[in-house]
C-alpha cells in the first residue's frame with residue numbers, strides 16, 4: 001500500500017523537547033487531519049516531514065510503488081524530490097511578485113523545470129481564479145486567494161503527498177470554509193495524499209477521513225471515522241484533558 005509513515009518520532013529545539021514518540025500514517029488518496037491547539041507541535045511535526053527540523057528519534061518513511069524510502073535524514077530538497085511538498089503556515093508567498101511568478105518560482109526547481117508549463121497549466125485548471133489574476137501581485141490578493149496560491153504553489157513540484165499547515169490561519173470564518181472545501185475538491189479530483197494540520201477542528205473533520213489529536217507533543221487520540229467524531233469529546237482531547 002502506498003503511504004507516508006511517521007514512526008515513533010521525537011523532536012524539539014535544542015534542549016526543549018516538543019514531540020514525543022509520535023506515530024501516524026497517511027494512506028494514498030487520504031485526507032488526514034492533524035488536530036491540536038496552538039503550540040502543541042503540529043508545525044514541528046510537518047517541518048520534520050519536510051526535513052526542516054531533524055528528529056532526535058524515530059523515522060519518517062515513504063512507501064510508494066513497492067519502494068520504501070527513509071526520509072528521516074534527507075535534506076528538504078531531496079524530500080521534495082521524493083514527492084513531498086508543503087503549504088507552510090502563514091503561506092510565505094513572495095508578496096511583491098505576481099501570482100504567476102510565485103508559481104514559476106516554485107516550478108523552476110531543477111527537478112521539475114522541464115514540466116513547468118504543464119504544472120502551471122494544471123494549477124490554472126485547478127484554480128481558475130489564479131489564472132484570471134495571474135498578473136496581480138500576490139500580496140494584493142485577499143487572504144483566501146493567497147491561500148489558494150500557496151496550495152497551487154505546492155503543486156508546482158507535482159507531489160505525491162502534501163502537508164498543509166493550518167490553512168485557516170488569519171482567514172475570516174466564511175473564507176475558511178471555502179478554502180477547506182477547495183482542499184477537499186483538490187484531493188478528490190487528484191487523489192492526492194494529504195496531511196492537514198488544523199486547530200479549527202470543525203471544518204477539518206468535515207472533509208477529513210481520519211483524524212489524529214496532537215496534545216502536548218503526543219498523539220493522544222486517533223479517530224478512524226472523522227465524520228462520526230463527537231465534538232465535545234474532540235474538544236476535550238484537543239485541550240489535553242484526560243491525558
Ligand SMILES: Nc1ncnc2c1ncn2[C@@H]1O[C@H](COP(=O)(O)OP(=O)(O)OP(=O)(O)O)[C@@H](O)[C@H]1O
Nearest residue numbers: 013018036037038039040041042043044045089166
Ligand atoms: N524555532 C523554534 N525554536 C524554539 N521553539 C520553537 C520553535 N518553533 C516552535 N517552538 C516551540 O515548539 C512548541 C510547538 O510549536 P509548534 O509551532 O510546532 O506548534 P503548533 O501546534 O504548530 O502551533 P502553532 O499553531 O502555534 O504553530 C511550542 O512550544 C513552540 O514555542
